[in-house]
Amino acid sequence: MCSKIILYALCVLYLEISLVSALDLTKTHISNPRVCIIGAGLAGLTSAKYLKEEGIKFVVLESTRYVGGTWRYDSRVGYDENGLPLHTSMYMHLRTNLPKPTMELRGFPLPDDIPSFPSWKIYYNYIKDYAKHFDLERDIKFLHNVILVSRVNDIWNVKYQNVLTGEEFEDEFDFVIVGTGHFSKPNMPNIPGEEKFSGSIIHSHDYRDPIRYKGRRVLVVGAGPSGMDIAIDVAYAAKTLVHSHHSKINFRTVFPKHYIRKPDVQEFNETGAIFKDGSYEDLDDVIYCTGFQYYYPFLDESCGLNLTPQSVTPLYKYMVNIYQPTMLVMGLVVRACLVVALDAQSRYATALIKGNFTLPPKEEMLEEWQKRADSIISRGRPISDIHFLAEKEDEYYAELTKESGIGRVPPVMFKIRAIDTEAKLENLYTYRNYAYTVIDNENFVRSLDNITENNSGNNL
Template identity: 30%
Template structure:
């Protein structure tokens, strides 16, 4: 059994940032990571052309700015270089190949059980504080579709996609209209694939410029004003996209993000390609039979060589994060509520914000963006000070 003041689960950017701050405050911690490297999503499961969608000054991690020679929108390779420097600078040493099986809070202490994926043994860790930094991208998700098992072409998830080079000349259907799906569709088209994309739900599409301007607006004005600004600017830049099969949501982009965890799409060239006909927009899939895909409200299907699912991830946290035992009478367990329905508004909010479970003992840090949200930054600073005070004997 190992003990520390804080146990961190997950060594993505948020877990690394938390570890750096704890090191800075001289607070003992243990950092557990399921994979064999830190930032495994960035290292192993992103496509080649991926860039940070926001300017580097909004994506820098605490205590170490990105180098001044980095471009405004940092590519994957340079971001990984930055993370490597970050790990070295703050002496971060994750315990790799540890899959958390259970985390239970009782009598003022967290008990974490983690399986050593090399030896198969279950190890025990104890700490007063637990930081859940597993983020929103844990286990790839592919929806259930009638006849999917009969598909005779190639099928893959976006985490396995690198670039469109080998798909040139093939008919490819991208399922999913988030940032990954839209950008993969653009990449496929650039490499000569005959590309279609399923856009089933309304979606906000913002240019990088509009996204940055909106983040500036929300620093000083209420959310509803920032939402109105973003929607107005998007309409001005792109016009009415309904005739191309793209509907705008009734709620603004920040409201959707806060309430349901749905991000706006940052335009990487998708709108121009859709308008020009290079990328075809289709509604939700009805059935699949062989290589023929039939869509909602359409009688005839289309044949495809490849299906790429950019349909997001399943959160694994609800499977192992428990809480029982001592807490204030009548207090509400926010994590327990989130576990009962991981897609609920409350569950999304507990993952997307810095959240406390009754007392400052379990903290969720899935996203670290410095300067993007002053209210969030103030919350983080207060909790860090509380953590520092609590750690002092």
């Protein structure tokens, strides 16, 4: 632990020394700014929408021919028709794991007739409708892949390539919004003996359909949101579902008889896995639900960020590049209503670019970030926790409003997420049966089987 803290401190010190002479733009308003948005997923589209409303010049660079990013289902895995990695992690039976009110984009209501937890297809159509409604596609350069972003002479130099012709371009921008997310680079655990195992091993990023696992003995590794969801999805088809994880979360779900809970995998052999309690299971297939890495290969050292597979640091308000504050990295928050958070971050970024407010001095931003980092390290937690909002989610939205003047995210959103989390702990098979209806900025009702509850849990 000591060596990790020292290494971490040296990384921060290196950034401070190497970038101490960088221009402090926290108090500089740029007239007629030009903005580059990287990616046409939710972060890119919401940013484009708000910049467009303010008359700010921007371009969106998108490597595919589609909007929607990871929300677009593709039956293929690996690479697309242009040789680029497929970013989507959608699978056939996926439904949102947060209820409809928390999935709605500001100013564009979700239809009343869609389910409380819509499928990927319904939600993806909603995203496409959003882009059309606000006429965003005309400002998107589809099939243009960003190769390099660098800081040159106090301006952002962005190099990108037409993926069909190979032609390369370079443009200069005053601001860069990185909206590529962090759900496309699989985090593989590299467990001993993998090369000996005769069955299949994939990451959840490449999981599409449980049919291929019909009648088979399947190991799912990991108990995050995708791990729990895919375990249940595969269990409908599998002969045996072995679930390996070390989560301390008290899931109270009653699983089927062919569901077997196991601790972490110690090693694989030709026919199965040995677990850390010494037990063994024969297996046909393995699905790693072990999360994703933070992966931004197009950002070079001049950007001033410390990029590791586990974190992106240092960021003010979870998104502003402290050493180069005209770069904003969107959607890195974890344990939050991500769609709500993205929309708020996009509005904050737009207010900053427009000059509606000024950031604190670099030293103050670093101090705020350092306090969060120190708190994480003092609790023996990994630095990846620096992106967690969790119980501080509503406080975060209040801070964004106080600083930038943007409209406040209603506290009811955090309250809905809290109740929904409890419903997941109670029963992973039934939590999506609840419908949530917002009454006002503070209150909602939840309904199930014709019983309506207020947000205190009392029947109405």
